[in-house]
């Protein structure tokens with residue numbers, strides 16, 4: 001096989017990393033200044049965006065160290081039996097690329113994952129070495145997110161946490177039986193054990209830092225995981241139950257959901273359907289309700305259809321329509337928890353209402369200033385000069401509140 005240049009490797013290994021959903025967006029549309037005669041091109045290679053622990057949106061170089069892999073997870077394009085073009089960076093390749101992109105102001109950090117080569121320990125050593133060289137040799141101050149290999153030695157994971165801002169371990173599937181069927185070399189029990197170890201260490205490091213600023217940091221941005229949606233028959237209830245358990249037991253910062261897209265050379269055991277993107281979107285909305293709005297999985301799944309969320313309306317509105325007796329909520333008197341249940345009211349809007357009503361009773365026009373779309377909240381709230389009357393009893397409320405139907409595009413993929 002001819003030797004690949006760094007740019008060729010970058011094209012292969014940035015593309016291979018696109019299935020990792022630990023970043024909120026993927027590449028932009030390709031533009032080339034040679035065609036337009038203007039300035040600037042986008043290569044679409046590996047730059048994605050993520051959120052730093054302080055809420056800033058940052059650009060990351062998202063790549064795999066290699067897409068060779070000894071494991072054969074059926075849902076993965078890089079599995080050993082897949083017929084894709086392979087490439088491998090050296091540790092120094094990744095260090096140089098990161099520094100080069102960073103100095104040119106393309107990126108603010110690195111997101112690095114890898115297929116498993118030689119052994120889980122060897123692979124993890126390589127990932128750690130990239131982060132170590134960046135931090136220790138080049139005093140790199142940018143963001144580093146490392147995907148960890150659950151089967152690797154715990155000392156290596158410990159070292160990874162010293163250099164990375166965030167670590168993640170992919171659980172991949174919500175159900176142990178599905179893991180055994182689709183990723184036979186992996187073990188749900190081992191993945192959860194590794195997550196528990198990381199969660200414990202992150203908690204301990206935070207506590208130590210409170211007593212001494214000199215205590216070493218350990219993955220200060222926490223740890224996260226990813227679940228693939230639609231590769232196995234698990235319903236939304238099962239997925240959210242797994243997420244809720246992971247948040248509660250291991251203190252995860254984020255669970256990312258990634259709609260399964262049919263991959264080249266796919267196994268016959270996987271669905272040949274287009275990626276369930278709307279389902280992925282609803283799961284993200286439900287996940288926010290779990291983390292920031294005080295909803296339980298049982299709340300979210302009230303009114304679900306055969307274990308699946310309603311795809312037409314968002315899960316908060318679906319809950320409210322199933323629980324009309326809890327509304328209307330008086331914006332001048334209700335507690336924070338009740339306000340957070342109002343469809344169309346986000347955490348920021350609720351905060352503004354709580355602050356504003358300290359000074360005067362809120363009227364409709366105050367809500368118009370506070371809420372992005374006051375129309376959405378009107379059937380569910382009472383203000384000084386507003387009462388929804390019998391709107392909540394209306395049989396066609398669902399139809400009135402659902403988003404307008406969109407014209408289908410014949411050429412949409």
Ligand code: SF4
Nearest residue numbers: 069071073076079115
């Ligand atoms: S271990 Fe990771 S890279 Fe290898 S086949 Fe499984 S999911 Fe893909």
